[in-house]
Amino acid sequence: MANWIDALAELQAQGEAGVLVTILEEHGSTPRNAGSKMVVSATALYDTIGGGHLEYKALAIARRLLAAGTQQPHLERFSLGASLGQCCGGATVLLFEPLGQPRAHIAVFGAGHVGRALVPLLASLPCRVRWVDAREQEFPDALPAGVSRVVNDDPVEEAERLPPGSYCIVMTHNHALDLELAAAILARNDFAYFGLIGSKTKRTRFEHRLRERGFDPAVVQRMRCPMGLAAVKGKLPVEIAVSIAAEVIATYNADFGQHSASHEPIARLLPRSRRGQALPG
Incomplete structure (x- = not known):
């Protein structure tokens, strides 16, 4: 044995x-x-x-x-x-x-530095990952098992196609795109988890803009921004990625x-x- x-x-x-x-x-x-x-x-x-x-x-x-x-x-x-x-x-x-x-079906929007550090961590968990970006050249040549690369000039379309109960992680290179993705995810309001990379200032700005679009404040409150466990500190991409992965684990084990x-x-x-x-x- x-x-x-x-x-x-x-x-x-x-x-x-x-x-x-x-x-x-x-x-x-x-x-x-x-x-x-x-x-x-x-x-x-x-x-x-x-x-x-x-x-x-x-x-x-x-x-x-x-x-x-x-x-x-x-x-x-x-x-x-x-x-x-x-x-x-x-x-x-x-x-x-x-x-x-699979304990979670996760959509990661953004193939930047933090995304490239995060996705391998998520792939090592009992999860399935859809990794979405408009920039094909940002993806690594080889992907971990359980990860699907999705190249789409309009990532918001992918947010609208996700199955209910998905985990959504938004960390693109563009704040305007982050806002559109946030709006699409919150409009569905059927996610298990939605995290948006950014500061408290970014959250305040997004909350204001989402309220202007008519979103219920109670729905907006479901958005995690900053995301990740506060106890896991650090500014390096891998440190941020570990913090986010820890919050995903805590959520699906809640x-x-x-x-x-x-x-x-x-x-x-x-x-x-x-x-x-x-x-x-």
Whole structure:
């Protein structure tokens, strides 16, 4: 059994989906190690959460999630006893994280310095990226897997063609084009995330112009500008790119662990004596 970290890297390199299984809580006479992990693919099992009937049942659940193409994390509580072939009481909570399926469809408008630093980062995540610019010569010769180059003299057309729920990142070389893209994206108002590169001054100027066009201030507030996590500081293109990528990750993981197949909250899945306490991070 390969280490679970190596297994995830191998599956990603092969473009194969998998499920990361983690023990969150364990209570019983022979407790397992909380935090133990294993990775399940359609044909293989990597690492272990301690073996036995629990691992067998976890494997079956993970394979069902893979077959269903599920992308949401899933929590499952097991009562130790006859159902797991044990004679003692107790409970185990497992977290199932499907990986390898696209978590986000991202459109990056602009192939400048920050765009060239950002797109490879996004491509290394479980995302699909459409990289849009009117200037074909700005794109690198080779693109990472999962990235589509789109050359269009009118990038606004591409904003109007995006599927609902897209992540939109605008960082073109032209402020007037940024404004038109912002207007097109906000007019749809069906995006999961919209970030615009720029300063607070640029945001104020854009807000004023968008209000003049009749946009609802509540819709305009959905625009992230400046975008990126404030805690990730720096002015270099790669530093800005890391900040933006971190915010994208934080956004698509915002509902992490909130739903399971039974739609039970975490507090109800944990053993009663531990309810209300924070889960280990």
